[in-house]
Amino acid sequence: MTPLVDGFGRVADDLRVSVTDRCNFRCTYCMPAGGLEWLPRSEVLTFEEITRIVGVFVGLGVRTVRLTGGEPLLRRDLHELVAQLSAAGVNDMSMTTNGFLLAAKAEALAAAGLRRINVSVDSLLRHRFAAMTRRDAFDAVMEGLRAAERAGMAPVKLNCVVIRGTNDDEIVDFARFARTTGYEARFIEYMPLDADEGWQRDQVVPSEEVLATVDRAYPLVATGTGIEPAQVYRFADGAPGSVGVIPSVTAPFCASCNRVRITADGQFRTCLFSLGETDLRGMLRAGAGDGEIAEAIRHAVAGKWAGHAIGAAGFTRPERSMSMIGG
Numbered sequence: 001m002t003p004l005v006d007g008f009g010r011v012a013d014d015l016r017v018s019v020t021d022r023c024n025f026r027c028t029y030c031m032p033a034g035g036l037e038w039l040p041r042s043e044v045l046t047f048e049e050i051t052r053i054v055g056v057f058v059g060l061g062v063r064t065v066r067l068t069g070g071e072p073l074l075r076r077d078l079h080e081l082v083a084q085l086s087a088a089g090v091n092d093m094s095m096t097t098n099g100f101l102l103a104a105k106a107e108a109l110a111a112a113g114l115r116r117i118n119v120s121v122d123s124l125l126r127h128r129f130a131a132m133t134r135r136d137a138f139d140a141v142m143e144g145l146r147a148a149e150r151a152g153m154a155p156v157k158l159n160c161v162v163i164r165g166t167n168d169d170e171i172v173d174f175a176r177f178a179r180t181t182g183y184e185a186r187f188i189e190y191m192p193l194d195a196d197e198g199w200q201r202d203q204v205v206p207s208e209e210v211l212a213t214v215d216r217a218y219p220l221v222a223t224g225t226g227i228e229p230a231q232v233y234r235f236a237d238g239a240p241g242s243v244g245v246i247p248s249v250t251a252p253f254c255a256s257c258n259r260v261r262i263t264a265d266g267q268f269r270t271c272l273f274s275l276g277e278t279d280l281r282g283m284l285r286a287g288a289g290d291g292e293i294a295e296a297i298r299h300a301v302a303g304k305w306a307g308h309a310i311g312a313a314g315f316t317r318p319e320r321s322m323s324m325i326g327g
Contacts, residue, residue, distance in 0.1 A: 018070065066096060071098050106148045129141075158174065175243055193273075230245065
């Protein structure tokens with residue numbers, strides 16, 4: 001099996017699959033207050049189509065698959081898709097969710113083959129959480145975290161997008177929460193993928209600043225794993241839990257990026273910030289064979305660019321926002 005390799009020698013073996021563009025939150029950095037116009041159901045990939053496309057990727061060397069959205073748990077009977085993907089050869093499957101519906105579904109998802117979970121939690125203050133998500137759902141999300149832990153999905157990871165002047169005063173609180181629960185608190189730099197296109201560079205809290213803030217309260221030690229874009233640290237005093245940072249803006253990991261993405265409507269993107277897409281859904285529904293689809297994937301990956309160039313003079317943000325692309 002020849003792996004998927006781009007023109008810079010990077011192997012693409014981590015696939016992100018958006019199963020829906022719909023979301024039950026209206027996060028202030030992700031969507032406008034009035035929401036977005038959702039895709040018609042006919043344009044969204046079916047479970048069978050997702051499974052077939054993912055099967056082609058597995059045949060091309062993809063090792064890990066992450067289900068995303070929108071909010072993936074809005075897809076009815078998502079555990080059935082997890083089971084189908086497991087049967088298709090996906091052994092390392094995870095999901096990113098806002099956690100609102102997780103409590104009722106964690107056990108079935110784990111039984112079907114979901115191994116790990118990332119839950120987006122941008123504030124530990126109930127009133128701020130409600131303001132940022134435009135939904136009073138803090139308690140339900142916390143119960144979802146506990147349900148995922150009980151179901152054996154470990155480690156439970158919290159994704160916190162840190163925004164200057166909004167939630168950057170909670171950095172130490174998240175570290176303390178990680179120490180108390182044993183979870184991993186992941187701090188993600190704010191990226192220019194907001195639907196309102198209001199992103200400003202001065203809203204970005206650099207990961208170095210995040211780590212320094214935590215380290216002053218709870219000294220950190222690098223784990224040295226280097227497996228994922230997240231730089232992970234444990235607590236020097238041996239407390240449970242960990243802290244991770246994803247410096248997508250100030251120290252991008254483009255040079256070693258192994259990620260590719262499929263949107264809910266079946267468009268293949270080789271970068272979160274891609275300006276072009278490959279229509280795998282169109283090929284599939286036109287009767288293309290797996291070999292043709294594999295060749296289209298190889299061609300797209302071969303043309304993957306060096307990096308997104310956020311902050312450079314020539315940077316162009318994609319037309320789709322994060323909720324339309326998938327995390």
